[in-house]
Amino acid sequence: MTAKAGTGERRQYWISVALLAVAAPLALFLPSRGEWLDWFAAKARQPVTVERGTTQELAGATWRLVDFTPLPGDLPETTVLLAELEVDVTDADRLRKAAPCLMTLTDVKGRRWSSNFLLPYDARNLRPDVAEKKSCLNLIEAQPGTLQLTGNFIIPEGTEGLALILSMNGEPQQRLLLR
Amino acid sequence: MSIGVQSLIAVAVGIVALYGMQHTTPYYSDIVSSVEIKAAQGKPVSTDKFTMGVADVHMAKEIVIPSFNAERVYRTDGQWLVIEAVAKANNESTSLSSAFWRGPSGIRYTLSARPSLVPGLIGSERLEPGIPRPVLLIFEVPEKEVEGGTLLVADSLVNPLSQQAAIAMAPVEAKNRHQSVVIKRAGKVLPWTLEFR
Numbered sequence: 614m615t616a617k618a619g620t621g622e623r624r625q626y627w628i629s630v631a632l633l634a635v636a637a638p639l640a641l642f643l644p645s646r647g648e649w650l651d652w653f654a655a656k657a658r659q660p661v662t663v664e665r666g667t668t669q670e671l672a673g674a675t676w677r678l679v680d681f682t683p684l685p686g687d688l689p690e691t692t693v694l695l696a697e698l699e700v701d702v703t704d705a706d707r708l709r710k711a712a713p714c715l716m717t718l719t720d721v722k723g724r725r726w727s728s729n730f731l732l733p734y735d736a737r738n739l740r741p742d743v744a745e746k747k748s749c750l751n752l753i754e755a756q757p758g759t760l761q762l763t764g765n766f767i768i769p770e771g772t773e774g775l776a777l778i779l780s781m782n783g784e785p786q787q788r789l790l791l792r
Numbered sequence: 793m794s795i796g797v798q799s800l801i802a803v804a805v806g807i808v809a810l811y812g813m814q815h816t817t818p819y820y821s822d823i824v825s826s827v828e829i830k831a832a833q834g835k836p837v838s839t840d841k842f843t844m845g846v847a848d849v850h851m852a853k854e855i856v857i858p859s860f861n862a863e864r865v866y867r868t869d870g871q872w873l874v875i876e877a878v879a880k881a882n883n884e885s886t887s888l889s890s891a892f893w894r895g896p897s898g899i900r901y902t903l904s905a906r907p908s909l910v911p912g913l914i915g916s917e918r919l920e921p922g923i924p925r926p927v928l929l930i931f932e933v934p935e936k937e938v939e940g941g942t943l944l945v946a947d948s949l950v951n952p953l954s955q956q957a958a959i960a961m962a963p964v965e966a967k968n969r970h971q972s973v974v975i976k977r978a979g980k981v982l983p984w985t986l987e988f989r
Contacts, residue, residue, distance in 0.1 A: 688981060768923075
């Protein structure tokens with residue numbers, strides 16, 4: 614009788630452990646209503662690589678990296694990198710809803726620079742035409758057609774392996790890696 | 793021992809345990825508060841977001857900010873601490889939006905908002921990876937809170953479990969104790985120069 618009762622208790626113990634192993638993760642995941650899964654999915658999703666000269670559709674527009682132009686920085690041993698893009702707006706309504714765009718510059722070491730709101734003073738004097746071009750914020754009033762878009766970054770001189778990560782605030786599930 | 797006495801002892805133990813738990817259980821805000829990365833003045837400290845080093849600390853009874861046609865003078869009954877430091881972002885662009893002076897009593901003093909228009913104040917410019925920038929910090933603290941103080945700097949206090957540099961500060965050297973510190977606007981590389989009276 615004692616041996617039978619012991620076997621039953623052991624079985625109950627291991628069933629409880631197995632149920633706990635299932636219930637504990639569920640207790641973490643269920644209250645999040647899928648936010649954890651979205652977070653994991655967003656982390657796992659790789660950006661679409663767009664090589665120089667080619668185009669890629671994103672949020673109602675076709676995007677192409679025109680050039681990376683290094684300009685002298687205001688600080689010693691720094692460069693202002695001007696990223697110029699051509700954006701062909703095919704679905705202006707969708708693009709406006711997804712705007713503004715977010716630009717981040719990355720290098721071979723994985724470092725990430727956020728774009729500046731304004732072009733630094735010295736660089737502005739060298740490229741006055743940039744004032745005529747659009748920035749990510751201007752996309753909230755995008756119209757069908759082609760527009761020139763710029764972003765600028767302050768980086769150390771000699772930074773290698775540069776690429777531009779582009780995403781839309783309203784459609785964060787897709788990102789482009791333009792290089 | 794009777795059952796009644798045993799019950800009383802059990803209740804007393806329970807009350808003591810509950811009282812202890814009430815007074816020792818950390819708040820949720822404590823559990824997710826910043827993690828201190830300890831360092832000492834003179835050595836750079838690196839958190840997951842930024843690297844920082846304190847170069848010099850000056851103590852004065854008044855701060856003078858020259859403006860276009862006059863000087864703005866800020867006096868204190870305590871002491872002004874003017875801290876010159878260098879900081880850079882580690883892996884991604886960031887801003888240092890939180891700085892405190894923690895005195896030996898444990899009281900925290902936030903950055904002084906009295907002297908305005910000071911060039912190079914911490915948080916006024918974004919830090920970029922690979923580009924060290926000089927930053928200035930100004931605190932107004934009681935004299936007894938100066939020696940044995942700790943400088944606390946973080947990119948944000950809002951992010952749970954973010955890292956915070958906690959730099960144990962050395963006593964202010966005699967040559968750095970002044971009546972007045974004049975903070976003048978300078979160039980692009982070093983946004984300020986200090987003069988002493």
